[in-house]
Amino acid sequence: MTIExxxxxxxxxxxxxxxxxxxxARLSPLYSxxxxxxxxxxxxxxxxxxxxxxxxxxxxxxxxxQGETRVNAELMAQLPALxxxxxxxxxxxxxxxxxxxxxxxxxxxxxxxLNDDVADLAIGLMLSTxxxxxxxxxxxxxxxxxxxxxxxARKMSGxxxxxxxxxxxxxxxxxxxxxxxxxxxxTARHAKPELPYAYLPSAAALAAQSDFLVVITPGGEGTRRLxxxxxxxxxxxxxxxxxxxxxxxxxxxxxxxxLERGVIAGAGLDVFENEPNVPERLRNLPHxxxxxxxxxxxxxxxxxxxxxxxxxxxxxxxxxALPSPVPECRP
Ligand code: NAP
Numbered sequence: 001m002t003i004e005x006x007x008x009x010x011x012x013x014x015x016x017x018x019x020x021x022x023x024x025a026r027l028s029p030l031y032s033x034x035x036x037x038x039x040x041x042x043x044x045x046x047x048x049x050x051x052x053x054x055x056x057x058x059x060x061x062x063x064x065x066q067g068e069t070r071v072n073a074e075l076m077a078q079l080p081a082l083x084x085x086x087x088x089x090x091x092x093x094x095x096x097x098x099x100x101x102x103x104x105x106x107x108x109x110x111x112x113x114l115n116d117d118v119a120d121l122a123i124g125l126m127l128s129t130x131x132x133x134x135x136x137x138x139x140x141x142x143x144x145x146x147x148x149x150x151x152x153a154r155k156m157s158g159x160x161x162x163x164x165x166x167x168x169x170x171x172x173x174x175x176x177x178x179x180x181x182x183x184x185x186x187t188a189r190h191a192k193p194e195l196p197y198a199y200l201p202s203a204a205a206l207a208a209q210s211d212f213l214v215v216i217t218p219g220g221e222g223t224r225r226l227x228x229x230x231x232x233x234x235x236x237x238x239x240x241x242x243x244x245x246x247x248x249x250x251x252x253x254x255x256x257x258x259l260e261r262g263v264i265a266g267a268g269l270d271v272f273e274n275e276p277n278v279p280e281r282l283r284n285l286p287h288x289x290x291x292x293x294x295x296x297x298x299x300x301x302x303x304x305x306x307x308x309x310x311x312x313x314x315x316x317x318x319x320x321a322l323p324s325p326v327p328e329c330r331p
Contacts (some may be wrong), residue, residue, distance in 0.1 A: 017039070017040055018040065019038075019039045019040065019061055019062065019317060020039065020040045020042065020056060020059040020060045020061060020062075021035055021039040021040065021041050021042065021060065021061070021062040021063070021064055021313070022042050022045065022046065022060045022062070022063050022064070022079070023035070023041060023042065023043045023044055023064045023065075024044070024046070024063050024064065024065045024069050024070070024071050024075065025044065025065060025066050025069035025070075026044065026066075027043075027064060027065075027066060027088065028066070028088060028302055028305075028306060030302050030303050030305075030306035031064065031066075031088045031305075031306040031309055031310070032064075034306060034307075034310045035064055035310065035313075038310070038313075038314070039062070039313075041064075042056055042060065046075065046078070053078075057078050057079055057080075058080055058081060059081060060079045060081060060082060061081050061082060061083045061084070061317075062082070062083065062084045062085070062086060062313055062316075062317075063075075063079070063082065063084075063085045063086070064086050064088070064309070064313075065085060065086070065087045065088070065089075065092075065094065065095065066087065066088050066089050067087065067088070067089025067090070067091045067092070067093075067094070068089075068091065068093060068094045068219070068246075068275075069087070069094045069095075070094045070095075071085055071094060071095045071096065071100075072096050072099070073096050073099035076096070076099055076100060076103055076105065082103065082105050083104075083105060083106070083316065084105065084106050084107075084108065084312070084313065084316045085100060085105060085106070085107045085108070086108045086309045086310075086312045086313045086316075087107065087108065087109045087110070087309065087326075088110055088305050088306055088308075088309040089109060089110060089296075089305065090109055090110055090111045090112075090114060090168075090169075091109070091218055091219055091246065092107060092109050092326055093218060093219035093220035093246065093248070095107055097326060097328045097329070098328075100329075101328060101329065106316065106322065106325055106329045107325065107326045107328070107329050108309070108312035108313075108316075108322055108323075108324055108325050108326065108329075109324060109325075109326050110304075110305040110308040110309055110324060111168055111324055112168055112324075113301060113304040113305055113308055114169075114295070114296035114301050114304075114305060115168050115169050115172040116172060116301070117295060117296045117297070117298050117301045118169045118172070118216070118244055118295040118296055119169055119172035119173045119175075119176055120176070121244055121270060121291070121294065121295050122169075122173045122176075122214055122216065122242055122244045123173065123176050123177070123180075125242050125244065125268030125269075125270065125289055125291065126156055126212055126214070126240070126242055126268060127156055128268060128289045129240050129242070129266045129267065129268040129287075129288075129289045130153060130154040130155070130156045130159075130212075130240060130266075131153045131154070131156065132150070132153050132287075133289075134289055135150070135286065136150055154238075154240075154265070156180060156182075156212070157180045157181050157182070158180070158181045158182065159182055159211035159212060160182065160183050160185070160209060160210050160211045160212070161173075161174070161177045161182040161183070161184050161185070161210065161211070161212050161214065162185050162186065162187075162200070162206040162207060162209070162210030162212065162213045162214070163184065163185070163186040163187075163197075163206075163214050163216060164186070164187055164188075164203050164206065164213065164214065164215045164216065164217055164226065164227070164245075164249075165186070165187075165188060165215065165216040165217035165218075165245065166186040166187075166188045166192060166195065166197070167188070167216070167217075169216050169244075170186065170188075170214075170216045171195070173214060173216060174186070174195075174197060182212075184197045184198075185197055185198040185199070185200055185206055185209065185210065186198070186199060186200070186206065187199070187200045187201065187202060187203055187205070187206045188217075203226055203227060203231045204230050204231045204234045205234075207231045207232070207234035207235040207236075207239065208234040208235075208236075210235065210239065211238065211239060211240065212239070212240050212242060213227075213231075213235050213239060213240070213241050213242070214242040214243075214244070215227055215241070215242065215243045215244070215245045215249050215250065216244055216245050217245050217246075217249055218245070218246070219245065219246030219247075219248045219249060220246075220248070223245070223246070223248070223249045224248050224249070225248070225249070225250070225251040225254075226249050226250075227241065227243070227249060227250040227251065227255070228251045228254055229251065229254040229257070229258065232254060232255065232258040232263055232264050233258070233263055235264050236263075236264065237262055237263065237264065237265060238265050239264045239265055240264065240265055240266045240267065240268065241255065241264055241266075241267045241268075241269075242267070242268045242269075243267070243268075243269050243270065243271055244270045244271065244295050245271060246271050247271045247272040247273040247274070247275060248273060250269075250273075252272065252273040252279065252282070255267065255282075256279060256281050256282050256285075259282075259285050259287065259288060260281070260285070265287065266287035266288060266289075267287075267288045267289075268288070268289040268291075269282075269288065269289070269290055269291070270291045270292075270293055270294060270295050271293055271295075272293075275292075275293055276292065276293075278290060308323060308324060311323050312324060312325075
């Protein structure tokens with residue numbers, strides 16, 4: 001039988017409890033509890049106890065991380081036995097994948113299992129922003145209804161949707177939006193002729209012909225501030241921006257300015273530049289709906305993500321094919 005390996009360093013077969021894993025950030029308990037059961041887990045030891053970390057670092061063979069956890073070359077350099085970085089999350093913009101590859105360290109993530117939840121939230125934010133659902137809830141609770149009806153809101157069905165990013169989650173959003181009768185267009189790095197949606201070559205060109213602009217690209221340098229003042233101006237005074245990607249993809253200062261000056265009509269935001277800090281100016285705006293990075297935050301999906309992250313570690317240490325390496329680390 002051929003044993004497949006995914007790093008230049010062949011995994012050693014070791015009793016599970018002797019496998020040392022570093023949790024590089026505070027992990028979901030759904031992930032950390034499974035890690036504790038199967039491995040010797042060091043929870044953020046590099047941040048809390050330098051001396052203890054120095055003692056155990058030579059034995060650490062895996063790093064467990066979440067979507068935006070920083071796993072940089074400096075941390076990897078302190079881990080000479082490192083073989084795998086297992087991210088619980090589809091985005092892995094915090095991981096220096098080039099440095100990992102240069103070391104023969106494989107990186108895994110958890111795509112697909114969260115598509116439904118993130119797409120559901122995108123639609124929820126679109127409806128919440130257009131129909132002002134949080135404001136309507138506050139209106140009733142505050143007893144304002146007896147004073148008269150709320151101002152009229154904005155219709156979503158039939159409005160034009162522009163998707164910045166047409167990957168796994170973008171396509172799940174498009175499927176849902178089709179049920180709302182929304183004409184769909186998108187931009188991405190490459191056109192996808194197999195899909196029944198119109199391709200636009202830039203975010204600005206897409207914004208200019210969209211009522212809702214939904215951002216669902218990866219974070220990182222390739223997309224930093226892709227949504228800038230020019231794109232917001234193109235979206236226009238009736239346009240609504242939804243960001244369920246990463247805070248880094250939107251120029252937050254330009255967005256706040258655009259919202260304050262009425263350059264765009266509103267925004268629904270799940271992600272922010274400096275989480276969990278959300279600028280007061282943004283929090284004060286009435287035509288904005290804010291959620292605390294909850295795209296994949298259901299019990300069912302977080303469990304599936306934790307299971308897939310652990311399955312990658314288990315496969316690696318058993319010498320089996322990895323369920324979901326990141327594209328850069330695929331064989
Ligand atoms: P994916 O399948 O890799 O799709 C990414 C899409 O973004 C692709 O269509 C890609 O274009 C496009 N893209 C990449 N760089 C671009 C650029 N510079 N300009 C325009 N388009 C660009 O990823 P996914 O599974 O859909 O996930 C997307 C992202 O959602 C994740 O990376 C993560 O950051 C975010 N996310 C957020 C939450 C949350 O809690 N809010 C949860 C999960 C994921 P091509 O198709 O041409 O390559």
